[in-house]
Amino acid sequence: MWKHQTPGIPDEYFERVEDVPITKEEVRVIQISKARLSKGQTVYDIGCGSGSISIEAAHQVGAAGKIFSIDIDQNAIDLTKKNLEKFQISNVDVILGNATQKINDLPPADAIFIGGTGGETAEIIKLCESKLKQGGRIVIGTILVETLYSVLNTIEKLKFSSIDIIQVTISKSRKTSTGTMFLARNPVTIISATKI
Template identity: 35%
Template structure:
């Protein structure tokens, strides 16, 4: 079976008006997740499902759960699942942490959106994440970054916290020239649950 290499172009996804984790950030977040071919992964606040789709491609023997509360997002995730021909991606409409009740113990939790419930979601993830599992979050606002760092730093039962900011700039053709187009800065926070 051929290994999936992260970095599907943004154009590979049906988009709509729902936020999407862009290719450059998605690749780095996926690398932080340490997904294996049989991993169980949950994507909370999945948006268009770009992270969940690539996680499912990377874990063909595993299972991925995409949780999204907005009906339009749920429809987009299903369309992107179909576009990639994935059978190991389950879409759950609901809001975390309540929707986490439908998810089995997992190896990776990715939080792309929290709907203002980050503390409660992290508590739910503590119960959900297997020992040795990875927790990866993205933050696009200063407030979310501050809250995520505050909640994750020194979190009982987790190893060293890693956090970094990504500012990607794409080259865009404009007539005979090329312009630089900056994407929004995103922070990626990752930590690992300690082995029991």
């Protein structure tokens, strides 16, 4: 369905349900670029939601790579599976459960994306740091200021270098009866780092 090497699958290509979040297209592109993915890598997508990050990452790591998508919400798991089928992606394992209980069962990762975590972000980052290969990348998307504070506190205490923090505010055009206007979306702060 998506035949391009570049990330940036339009949001409207994904199946959606009201209560399951999606990482928006432009933010997703930045997060994928911050992970610096290569063919054959192993990737976690924690708090996978609709599966949009998993699908973009699967394209980047190719058939030899592997994605592990985790979410605690059955609706998110069902939606991720539906989107994987729609995009004909076969190198993703979808795991229902609490990431704090599932991470230890996974193989070492080259890159880890962390999205919605239900307030357990700091604990999840600590677990991920132990599973991340040396030189591996972690990419965390946050909306809440409290989550950002927790992430920065945690990352600075662990074995990470090249810590990069950006805040992205996207405005999308929308046609009106008299022209085109821009509608702003919520700002997203993206923290990325490399394991020493």
